[in-house]
Amino acid sequence: MPKRFVIALIKHETNTFSPIETPLERFGHGHGPSFGRDARAAFEGSATPMAAYIDLARREGAEIVTPVAAESWPSAAASRATFETLVRPLEDALRAGCDAVFLDLHGAMVVEDCDDAEGEILRRVRAIAPRAPLAVTFDYHTNLSPETVRLADVITGYKTYPHVDMYESGLLAGSILIDAMAGRVKPVLTSGALPVVPSIMRHAPEDGPSGEILAIARAAEASGRVLAATLLPAFAHADTRYTALSVVVVGDAKRPGGEADAVAVKDQMLAVARARHREYAYVPTLLAEDVARARALGSDRRDGPVLLIDHCDNCGSGGTQDVMAVTEEILRQGLDDVAIAPIRDPLAVRKMIAAGVGNNVSLALGGATDMPSIGLAGRPLSISGRVRTITDGEIVFRGPMYTGLKSHLGPTAVLDTGRAQIVITSLHHEPFDLVILRHCGIEPTRKRFIMLKSRIHYRAGFKPIAADIVECQGAGVTSADLSTYRYARLPRPSFPFDPL
Numbered sequence: 001m002p003k004r005f006v007i008a009l010i011k012h013e014t015n016t017f018s019p020i021e022t023p024l025e026r027f028g029h030g031h032g033p034s035f036g037r038d039a040r041a042a043f044e045g046s047a048t049p050m051a052a053y054i055d056l057a058r059r060e061g062a063e064i065v066t067p068v069a070a071e072s073w074p075s076a077a078a079s080r081a082t083f084e085t086l087v088r089p090l091e092d093a094l095r096a097g098c099d100a101v102f103l104d105l106h107g108a109m110v111v112e113d114c115d116d117a118e119g120e121i122l123r124r125v126r127a128i129a130p131r132a133p134l135a136v137t138f139d140y141h142t143n144l145s146p147e148t149v150r151l152a153d154v155i156t157g158y159k160t161y162p163h164v165d166m167y168e169s170g171l172l173a174g175s176i177l178i179d180a181m182a183g184r185v186k187p188v189l190t191s192g193a194l195p196v197v198p199s200i201m202r203h204a205p206e207d208g209p210s211g212e213i214l215a216i217a218r219a220a221e222a223s224g225r226v227l228a229a230t231l232l233p234a235f236a237h238a239d240t241r242y243t244a245l246s247v248v249v250v251g252d253a254k255r256p257g258g259e260a261d262a263v264a265v266k267d268q269m270l271a272v273a274r275a276r277h278r279e280y281a282y283v284p285t286l287l288a289e290d291v292a293r294a295r296a297l298g299s300d301r302r303d304g305p306v307l308l309i310d311h312c313d314n315c316g317s318g319g320t321q322d323v324m325a326v327t328e329e330i331l332r333q334g335l336d337d338v339a340i341a342p343i344r345d346p347l348a349v350r351k352m353i354a355a356g357v358g359n360n361v362s363l364a365l366g367g368a369t370d371m372p373s374i375g376l377a378g379r380p381l382s383i384s385g386r387v388r389t390i391t392d393g394e395i396v397f398r399g400p401m402y403t404g405l406k407s408h409l410g411p412t413a414v415l416d417t418g419r420a421q422i423v424i425t426s427l428h429h430e431p432f433d434l435v436i437l438r439h440c441g442i443e444p445t446r447k448r449f450i451m452l453k454s455r456i457h458y459r460a461g462f463k464p465i466a467a468d469i470v471e472c473q474g475a476g477v478t479s480a481d482l483s484t485y486r487y488a489r490l491p492r493p494s495f496p497f498d499p500l
């Protein structure tokens with residue numbers, strides 16, 4: 001009898017300050033979640049933990065059961081009913097019997113009545129399969145609860161930002177679990193947290209303390225001292241009891257001293273985070289100065305575009321993707337040869353489709369969403385131009401992030417104002433792959449300026465082609481300045497609101 005492996009993906013990065021709702025159909029990037037064979041088909045062969053689990057299970061000759069694969073762009077907390085629709089197929093699959101469970105979770109999912117959705121998923125798995133070997137892979141932006149650590153046998157997380165090692169993270173978690181089932185290792189978890197909420201603009205390894213901490217983790221894994229070591233610098237935009245930087249290490253209790261080594265590595269990683277915690281705080285800039293700096297940088301050089309990063313309105317962290325502040329400033333300062341991607345405005349796209357390619361339109365672009373949590377009202381931008389391109393928004397990522405995975409922008413149109421070409425989509429989508437411009441006929445390497453509604457993930461596709469990068473202080477519910485938000489559940493004291 002082959003072993004029966006249950007493999008499931010339930011992922012939502014919840015921005016509790018976001019005004020964007022999270023209905024069931026938002027999963028599957030606008031096409032709804034996938035179940036059963038469809039779940040496997042949607043992710044098999046992609047650069048994701050789920051795909052790594054499937055590959056491992058196939059190698060082991062196991063029966064592969066994929067009850068659910070559900071991933072959504074970040075947004076507000078999902079309803080209880082939506083969450084139940086995602087979790088119940090997993091429970092049904094476990095009830096039918098399982099020899100091991102492999103979960104591809106986010107780590108910052110909040111449900112309307114539960115601020116630790118991953119903890120609840122593991123609790124429900126354990127209620128049905130109390131002794132089944134259980135591996136979990138988390139996103140880098142995880143708010144880790146002690147209960148999660150108690151219930152899992154193996155936890156790993158991404159070590160990159162942009163996240164280009166999702167597959168490797170799944171492969172590591174899955175391999176450790178399979179080794180444990182064969183009696184080759186005996187995983188033991190140890191974790192710790194610091195009351196520090198790092199601003200996400202300070203998360204990337206090259207930008208703050210994370211690089212040094214991740215180097216310790218990689219060295220400890222490479223030397224065989226521990227099976228896995230993971231830094232989780234938290235998701236600052238989920239206001240929960242567990243929003244804090246944490247570290248989780250998997251030791252091998254089968255090896256003499258293996259458990260003590262895991263504790264030592266965890267302590268070493270946390271010590272660096274403590275010593276350098278001030279570098280995790282973000283210092284806001286001034287939008288007009290940011291854009292002027294980009295303009296000066298792009299004035300004469302032609303060795304690649306200057307990127308302007310509209311990081312306060314990133315749909316990849318729960319932003320509405322329709323705050324027009326940075327676009328308005330770019331137009332006001334007269335930057336020329338600019339591509340802007342993407343503004344989400346389904347109504348504008350409909351108007352442009354009705355007008356047709358080659359015709360002129362006047363639009364009240366973006367600004368359709370109020371953000372009561374931060375006291376910001378939506379304000380559209382009056383703009384005119386020619387409809388340059390219309391597409392169905394169906395794309396396939398070329399990498400290095402999510403390579404091979406299909407995605408959907410919804411009907412998409414390009415507005416050409418003469419100086420700027422603005423990509424307008426119907427669905428939310430963070431621009432981390434050059435395909436977002438190329439699929440609608442804009443060659444990014446030839447632009448003087450490219451404005452991107454992204455925070456860090458743009459670096460996956462766009463950093464290699466950029467001459468310079470300027471972070472622009474716009475507005476929105478992904479503002480890096482954490483004093484923008486009124487936290488209610490975050491434990492205090494917490495840095496940067498209180499001293500550590």
Ligand SMILES: [Zn+2]
Binds near residue numbers: 139141
């Ligand atoms: Zn992330």
